[in-house]
Amino acid sequence: METFKIFTVNPGSTSTKIALFEGGKELFSGNVSHDARKLAEYATISDQFAYRKETIDTLLIENKISLDQVDAFVGRGGGLLAMDGGTYEIDDLVLDHATRGANGVQHPAMLGPQIAYEYAKSYHAKAFVVNPPDVDELQDLARMTGIKGVYRVIHLHALNLKETAIRHAASLGRKYEDCNFIVCHIGGGISVSAHRNGKMIDGFDIVGGEGPMAPTRCGSISVADLLKYAQDKDLKDLRSLCTKNGGFVNHTGISDALELTNRAKEGDKYAEMLWNTMVYQITKCIGSMAAALHGKLDGILLGGGMVYNEDLVAQIKEACEWIAPVTAYPGEFEMEAMASGAVRVLSGEEEVKKYSGVCNFTGFDF
Numbered sequence: 497m498e499t500f501k502i503f504t505v506n507p508g509s510t511s512t513k514i515a516l517f518e519g520g521k522e523l524f525s526g527n528v529s530h531d532a533r534k535l536a537e538y539a540t541i542s543d544q545f546a547y548r549k550e551t552i553d554t555l556l557i558e559n560k561i562s563l564d565q566v567d568a569f570v571g572r573g574g575g576l577l578a579m580d581g582g583t584y585e586i587d588d589l590v591l592d593h594a595t596r597g598a599n600g601v602q603h604p605a606m607l608g609p610q611i612a613y614e615y616a617k618s619y620h621a622k623a624f625v626v627n628p629p630d631v632d633e634l635q636d637l638a639r640m641t642g643i644k645g646v647y648r649v650i651h652l653h654a655l656n657l658k659e660t661a662i663r664h665a666a667s668l669g670r671k672y673e674d675c676n677f678i679v680c681h682i683g684g685g686i687s688v689s690a691h692r693n694g695k696m697i698d699g700f701d702i703v704g705g706e707g708p709m710a711p712t713r714c715g716s717i718s719v720a721d722l723l724k725y726a727q728d729k730d731l732k733d734l735r736s737l738c739t740k741n742g743g744f745v746n747h748t749g750i751s752d753a754l755e756l757t758n759r760a761k762e763g764d765k766y767a768e769m770l771w772n773t774m775v776y777q778i779t780k781c782i783g784s785m786a787a788a789l790h791g792k793l794d795g796i797l798l799g800g801g802m803v804y805n806e807d808l809v810a811q812i813k814e815a816c817e818w819i820a821p822v823t824a825y826p827g828e829f830e831m832e833a834m835a836s837g838a839v840r841v842l843s844g845e846e847e848v849k850k851y852s853g854v855c856n857f858t859g860f861d862f
């Protein structure tokens with residue numbers, strides 16, 4: 497079997513992760529932490545391109561890593577219009593939409609395709625995005641709202657959610673397309689999603705204020721309460737409650753969940769209440785996804801950094817294991833997921849997709 501060499505780039509809010517794989521094995525990985533003050537010098541996320549790429553180049557030189565013979569460069573996507581899951585070729589349209597954030601969401605992941613494309617040009621290799629946060633496979637029933645013309649769209653950790661589901665299905669000796677799962681990513685932002693036969697048919701828009709409260713996100717709130725709260729507030733500040741400054745940050749100023757749990761352990765009742773509320777809201781969201789799947793599911797899968805916390809897993813098991821078996825996958829498979837997505841198309845196992853530049857859902861005809 498042919499072995500492919502794949503370089504993956506995952507730009508996050510405070511760091512850029514890179515990894516080089518060959519034949520499915522990780523040859524090198526690195527994580528460059530960025531000074532928040534340095535990033536704040538740039539007016540837009542895309543303005544950070546040259547700085548972030550330079551830090552990757554430096555890391556590669558320091559570690560004597562050559563990118564010669566790389567078959568494909570993969571970047572975590574972002575800024576793209578709603579699309580089905582899969583591996584997409586990075587062409588001029590993907591590049592343009594990722595650079596300007598065509599979907600109106602500014603997230604560091606949008607630098608992924610920009611950096612991958614630049615390397616691919618230099619090394620005459622292929623460039624891909626795999627299951628970017630813009631993957632939206634909602635079933636029709638999940639689209640309609642009680643306001644005419646307002647439809648639900650979602651953004652969540654599609655890359656890790658789908659990879660976790662693919663791996664768990666394999667552990668059961670089955671294919672993702674033949675299983676139903678509820679898959680959660682529990683990190684700085686929290687995704688809870690329902691997967692039916694390989695499609696993410698429902699979930700919560702975690703950049704739009706849906707879902708559970710998270711370390712950096714406010715989660716779902718009554719519209720009336722929000723309108724009252726918003727009376728003397730700036731729209732931009734309100735938006736950032738959905739993505740950056742809500743949740744633990746809003747209550748305590750800290751986004752690090754580990755620090756919050758340490759405070760709770762030391763007897764801080766406010767920290768304990770926030771933690772328990774977050775877990776309670778996650779379990780309620782899991783319950784609603786169980787109903788979306790009519791209770792027919794093969795497992796509840798938990799990923800993300802907070803899943804290292806055994807109490808969190810125990811609390812979710814206690815509340816939800818009556819629905820289906822709960823399996824914890826602490827951390828994430830994002831780098832591996834990007835490499836696997838590229839290998840699937842390079843080996844011909846899966847067809848590479850072309851980004852249409854048009855939302856995969858544009859409304860109903862009635």
Ligand SMILES: Nc1ncnc2c1ncn2[C@@H]1O[C@H](COP(=O)(O)OP(=O)(O)O)[C@@H](O)[C@H]1O
Nearest residue numbers: 682683684685751752753754800801802804805
């Ligand atoms: N043992 C732990 N208990 C509670 N939180 C933890 C633990 N280990 C890591 N975390 C938290 O996980 C979060 C990071 O999760 P991660 O999935 O890496 O985030 P992101 O999705 O934002 O990249 C941080 O808030 C960190 O404090």
Ligand SMILES: CCCC(=O)OP(=O)(O)O
Nearest residue numbers: 603629651652653684685
């Ligand atoms: C845009 C959805 C992905 C996301 O929110 O990632 P982070 O939690 O890592 O910011």
